[in-house]
Amino acid sequence: MKGDILIIDENHRKAAKQVVDMIFGKICNRENKYIITIAGESGAGKSEIAASIAEILEKENIKSFIFGQDDYFVYPPKTNARQREKDINWVGMQEVKLDLLDQNIKDVLDGNYEIIKPLVDFNADKIGKETVNLKDYDVLIAEGTYTTTLKNVDCRVFINRNKLDTLESRKKRAREKQDEFLEKILTIEHEIISKHKALADIVITKEWDATPS
Secondary structure (H helix, E strand, O other), X not given: OEOOOOOOOHHHHHHHHHHHHHHHHHHHOOXXXXXXXXXXXXXXXXXXXXXXXXXXXXXXXXXXXXXXHHHHEOOOXXXXXXXXXXXXXXXXXXXXXXXXXXXXXXXXXXXXXXXXXXXXXXXXXXXXXXXXXXXOOOEEEEEOOOHHHOOOOOEEEEEOOOOOOOHHHHHHHOOOOOOHHHHHHHHHXXXXXXXXXXXXXXXXXXXXXEEEO
């Protein structure tokens, strides 16, 4: 997503290193692109850990492409926020075109390396398109709240941090107004995503340790 802000610290790098250590052998022995998902609640550090994993793999000459779930929302960010204000029942997995993200990944796995994907411009509040060729990429990382539910995945990573744990991160990012309405949204998202933890292969704890699930 254009306009997104990443604030990467040593906690993200620590967790990412542990994740890579756990799956590196599988990545090296893959027969196709290796698919990783990074899921968690708002402000949990999904984008930062995805970027950190890609950075670590790059040092091993393994090229990664990151799919951001934010690009796959039905509406651009500010419009989506207004839609939530009109109807809080809009909050949830229906906000995201997860089927399109699944299809984009499947197309690449099927050998159709050039894909057209959505690209959100946060500041302009618009959704455009971009064409990317992923032939030379070894690893595809999909990061986002609900990405654990994607189908074509080799390793699902879940960041186990709730809205209290993520408060400081959300304040630093300053993407949303921290008010009572946001608390309602985060509560709804928590109720949905907490059920996804059981699907994970690796869980990142509140202490930023990666553990097998």
